[in-house]
Amino acid sequence: MKKVRVGIVGLGRLGRQHAENLAFRIRHCELHAVCSVSDEEVEEAKREWGIPYGYTNYDEMLENKELDAIFIASPSGFHCEQIEKALEQGFHVFTEKPLGLYVDEVIRVKEAVEKHSSQVFMVGFMRRYDKSYVYAKQKIEEGAIGEPVLIRCYGFDPAKAMAGFMNFAKKNYSGGLFLDMGIHDLDLARWYLQSEADSVWAIGGAYDYPEIADLNDAETGAALVKFQNNTMGIFVAGRNCAHGYHIETEIIGTKGSLRIGTVPEKNMVTVFGEQGAIKECSEGFIERFEQAYLTEVEEFIQCILNQRQPKVTVDDGVQSTILGYACKESFETGQLIKVESHPAYVKAT
Ligand SMILES: NC(=O)c1ccc[n+]([C@@H]2O[C@H](COP(=O)([O-])OP(=O)(O)OC[C@H]3O[C@@H](n4cnc5c(N)ncnc54)[C@H](O)[C@@H]3O)[C@@H](O)[C@H]2O)c1
CATH class of the missing domain: 3.30.360.10 (Dihydrodipicolinate Reductase; domain 2)
Structure with missing residues (x-):
């Protein structure tokens, strides 16, 4: 079966855990790129986990057309802009919660998700x-x-x-x-x-x-x-x-x-x-939520492979x-x- 190639942005408290799950614990998935504003975090992930691509600039990661999906674990204030850009470039998108910090920006994201309805979109309400x-x-x-x-x-x-x-x-x-x-x-x-x-x-x-x-x-x-x-x-x-x-x-x-x-x-x-x-x-x-973080990401990858949308929708995020x-x-x-x-x-x- 084809492997879904994922690029993650954010390698902090939670992003690192997601990255490890994507790299080693999720079937049919390959962590193919990592991105963080911290050069140190990027180099460490590449070196320790053997990730082929590393970026300190998110827009550059989006130019990598070997990727199928973008996984957003950056601070909440960046989610909406990063989601919109990734959708526009044709990627499936998983974003950590909250969808955004302001009502107008999450409504813009909802419109973008609806415009790109063939791409899988998921919000990380892992509970x-x-x-x-x-x-x-x-x-x-x-x-x-x-x-x-x-x-x-x-x-x-x-x-x-x-x-x-x-x-x-x-x-x-x-x-x-x-x-x-x-x-x-x-x-x-x-x-x-x-x-x-x-x-x-x-x-x-x-x-x-x-x-x-x-x-x-x-x-x-x-x-x-x-x-x-x-x-x-x-x-x-x-x-x-x-x-x-x-x-x-x-x-x-x-x-x-x-x-x-x-x-x-x-x-x-x-x-x-x-x-x-x-x-x-x-x-x-x-x-506390180790199992839930794994299960939600398994679901995201399965949605991509089976061309369906997860039960947690953009409306839940909005x-x-x-x-x-x-x-x-x-x-x-x-x-x-x-x-x-x-x-x-x-x-x-
Ligand atoms: N679902 C949950 O239970 C849960 C738990 C913790 C955090 N979160 C969410 O996860 C997200 C990240 O939280 P965290 O605690 O890991 O944050 P953190 O501050 O520990 O890590 C943020 C990461 O993003 C990187 N970063 C910052 N700005 C960036 C940018 N402009 N472009 C690329 N990378 C950038 C930082 O270098 C760092 O690697 C937040 O949205 C938070 O709400 C969810």
């Missing part, structure tokens, strides 16, 4: 490929909890990742707490509740790390969302979690509820000692960005935001 989240979806569809009426989400990064985050955030590429971290939960809420948002009120603060307030962002924040089908969402996100990486989701239905990741266990081991019974917690996104942006706007203005009357939202319909 939709995590076994536990998939199982929960299946249980809901089987009626195990009746009709879902509320989703409660916790998304916390470990405090010990703060230095890396500040580096990322200072460059102003993250989009803020809700677009960067909350976006996964906002997408999951749309998936589980089967509705778009109606209105949102978001609050937050910088409690232990006041320097985050200088970036006009929240270290810990919460958003309350009413969905168009009268269901509800409570989203809590933060960057300062003492015990590790805590991703927890609860869906409450008319006949029961289910929870995913209530204790973010590292593994099946419990250590019994003078401190009591200790379950260690997962330390970061790669450890709608979650619109909702994430509304959270950000509400946090910044202190106002309740009516999502459907957002001017850019109206433009999208």
